[in-house]
Amino acid sequence: MKILILGAGGIGGYFGARLVKSGAEVTFLVRPKRHEQLGRYGLAVKSPNGDMKLKVKTVLAEDLQPGYDIVLFTCKSYDLDSAMDAIAPAMDGHCALVPLLNGISHMERLDARFGAKQVLGGTAQIIVTLASDGTVLHLEPLNRILFGERDGSMSPRSTALAAALEKSGITTVHSDNVMLDMWEKVVFLSALAALTCVFRANNGEIMATPDGRVLVERCLDANIAIAVAEGFSPREGALKAYRARLTDASGKVEASMLRDLEGGKPVEADHIVGFMLDLARKHKIDDAVLAVAYTHLKAYEARRAAGRLK
Template identity: 45%
Template sequence: MRILVVGAGAVGGYFGGRLAAAGRDVTFLVRDKRAQALRESGLVIRSPRGDLTLRDVHTVLSDTIAAPYDLVLLSCKAYSLDDAIASFAPAVGPSTAILPLLNGMRHLDVLKARFGEDKVLGGLCMIASTLNAGGEIVHLNDTHGMVFGELHGGMSPRAQAIGLVMEDAGFESSASPQIVQRMWEKWTFLATLAASTCLMRAAVGDILATPDGRAVIEGILADCREVAAHNGHQMPPEFDARANQMLLQPSPLTASMLRDVENGSRTEADHILGDLIARGAHAGPALPPLSPLRIAYSHLKAYEARQVRQARQAPGG
């Protein structure tokens, strides 16, 4: 199976690097600068699950893609989706499967509209990773897993074939017959974590140490669960257990979106929070204007507006 990994960043580079090290046929779709860096230094992963330096990395530029790939692994930021689609479109043929690892749901609508529903799988990953100043992939926690499946449910031969390719590749992976439900579960959890930690600019433990911190997290979680339920996705008991452990017990846990805010970077607020709010209004009663989730979203949009204003006011802006 010929696999094209779009980018060689914190997520795609990690999973693609592990797959390549396991002997799979992996090519990274990158820009000139990243291709040069990979030629010079290789693809480097620093991880509690084992470091890896991959030499002779196979790379391709968008304008040099010569034939379709069997599987396209996509893990870009949501706001870069259109650019990513333009770059890998030449790699999509009649039998290509596209496996996106983005959070939320909007990207599925965009990909299906562009390539057709039969080309697109559902997927999610569980990993915290980043690129350091030297371009190395730094794995920040002990978790590194991937789940995927057919959007219409069930277990297809295609999903089973991809499962075999992912098996024993240096990370946990599984094909799910209910991938859309699994994606909604992750979205509900992640939106709660992102909204809570960004609104309060603090880790879960710090929020819980405040007089009303627990109520803030619980209020945001209730909003997210309500939207999921209106869209036909109730959270199962195992979700409740995980949410209680991860969101309502003191810990240093934060969302990567908070790191984006602290670094003055662009966020995925529209994709993770805004689209969730919009889907709630489409499928059921809209969340009230002062609901915790909407307040958190407005907080992030105010941050974005300030970033734009300051950029315009800067010399040369």
């Protein structure tokens, strides 16, 4: 199985390194600066699951050709259009795409561009970032890829990918209900992003405030109601785990969106928080916390665009 990974940043770099180390045939589609960096220094990963420094195969967009079986699609939502353009030469009718983006709204656009039969469902569960020197920093042991055919079948292509991921040591869930899995994640992630960004704090710091628990519960309950209204009722086990994590008074969990915001970087405001806010209003569900968080993020985007960040 030939695997193309879009990018060698945090998510693509970590999972790709694990695959390369296990002997998988992996190529990273990267920009010129990252191409030069990886060619000179290799791909470095620091992780509680074991550090790695590997020579890897890279390709630039202008040199990309067909011949891949799977694309692991790891861009941010605000780069979706350019990322689809970049991988298009590989999507020759045989190649399947596994999106590892946050959220759900990208699925419709991927289907329109490449056809629904070529787009699987998928999501990554990992806390990872990229250091200024290009090192991938994996911040806690969790490293899970959850994916599957959207019709629930265990196809030859998805089964082959599952085998490659499992061999690499990546925690792998080959799902027969991947859209529900994706909805469960967005219920949690949009609450985490909304809360940690609007309060500029991790979950433990939020819980230490007088009204922290009330606001956390209110946001999570609204997100659950949205998923139910959309026809994807989250399972009890997932809800119990998410509620426990968000309300952990000793926790230090924060959304990657908060790290991006505090670093003056672009954020996925529309794709994660705005998406759920629109659905809350569509279904007449409590939108108070989502509305405040989304307004905060859009005001940040306006200040960033105007060059007024300090």
